[in-house]
Amino acid sequence: MYSIKSKLPVVIVLAFMLSGWFISSCNKGDEEQTISTFLTDRDGLWRLASLRVETLHGDTSKRRDTLNTNCVFNQSFTFKPDGTCTYEDFSCLDQTTNGTWELATTDSVIFRSNMVCKDTTVTGTGRPFAKAQVLNLGQNSLVLQVVRTDTLRKTPLVVLRRRISNYGFIR
Known part of the structure; x- marks a missing residue:
């Protein structure tokens, strides 16, 4: 027959596993706070290092550009802990x-700004970061991806045009 001594290691391992699971499930709300801290520490200043834009028709890449390669200004995005921001x-x-x-941190980290x-478009203004996905965020790098989708043509089938802009920032 089995004694309690032979089952003790299994019980200890299960107790550690359950306590680890319980502790990690309680820390889910800290994810957004950690991301906010990364954005706002060191005065919250991020400088634009690259802007890459790709235009797709359906799933076919039509054009890929790196923009602002000879800009004389230092474009910068500043995040403040009070929820305000400045783009120069x-x-x-x-x-x-x-x-x-x-x-917003539901399925992925979504950054929103009003x-x-x-800008240099026909309308002359825009909300470039109304909804951007955070692709990468570290102590020294931030990559925001903005996807704009519209309908190129509807007949005989719907072809969507997407413009994907990747903003790469560094400290």
Whole structure:
């Protein structure tokens, strides 16, 4: 017959596993706080290092560009712990734009900002970070991806045009 002594190691291992699972399940709410801390520490200043834009028709890549390669301005994004933000010289235009920011962490980390910036499009202004996905965030790098989708044509089948902008920032 089995004695309690032979089952003791199994019980101890199960107790450790359950306590680890319990502790990790309680820390889920800290994820957004940690991401906010990464964005706002060291004065919250991030400088634009690269902007890569790709245009796709359906799943076919039509154009891939690296923008602002010869911009004379230092474009910078500043995040403050109170939920406000500032973008200087967006789209290589002499301007300072203010707004608010927030994070949503449902399936992925989504960054949202209400700032309206002047740009070089036909409309002349836009909300470039109304909904951006955080692709990478570390102590010294931040990559935001913005995807804009519209319908290119509907007949005979629907072809979607996507413009994917990857903003790479460094400290």
